[in-house]
Amino acid sequence: MNQRRQKKLSHHLFEAILTGDARSTKALLHRGASPERRNGDGTTPLYLASVQGEAEIARLLMEAGASPDIESSGPGSDGTPLCAAACWGHTETVRQLLAHGADPNLREDQGTGRTPLEWADGGPHPDTAEVLRAAGAQPSPHRAVGAM
Template sequence: MTENSEDAMPEDEAVVALAQSMLDAARNGDSAQLLPVIDQGAPVDLRDGDGNTPLMLAAYHGHAELVRELAARGADVDLANDRGQSPLAGVAFKGHTAVAQVLLQAGADADLGAPSARETAQYFQRAEIIALLEQAG
């Protein structure tokens, strides 16, 4: 092993640790930890091993204000994970009406993904989310 490759290992580990901390912060709704890192240049659409972004994780766990802040920083509100699920479909599954409203205000498409948010909301009989989707068009 050369000196350079030994130096690269800790840096690689630091990058992985930073990515994991960002994803954990999104999952936990910890905007104080996540947003400054993004503001300093970390990728807003960073993906985990399943293709979930911070916005997807924040949305799925019901953190409406963090979702709003991520969208304002350029997060793709329609970026599907590796299973073809959009953030809005995940929210429809979980029943997070406030997050659905934020995503729709940010331009999320209710018909993307498999199943789509519209299909998911209908299947799980999420009346409030169905009404939001109908208002959005």
């Protein structure tokens, strides 16, 4: 597929994610949109779906090959998809990410930032934190939640 077509498909994919349109997302992925192609700012489609709380779209992206542990790097949208979903208390999206292999203890910012559990506890999003703990998320021994 040529670069121009892929860029156009990617643009439409980001629009579908922003509007929560799972049907269009599925169709675009079927037509060849990359589930991991970043937008011009460096944001990944899965990060955007996760921060928006679009669990079904996140599932579609991962089934199409998006890795649940790849960090996004856009301004204001940097970090892992699981941290993004946990930060906003999107429990169903957290479940989807974990079901597709997201690491519940992976720190964002190349290992120097917060964990998903720290985001959920700091939210506070107790339901999301409980899902993370059930998946094996461990509290950080060197950080207190209030110290973030």
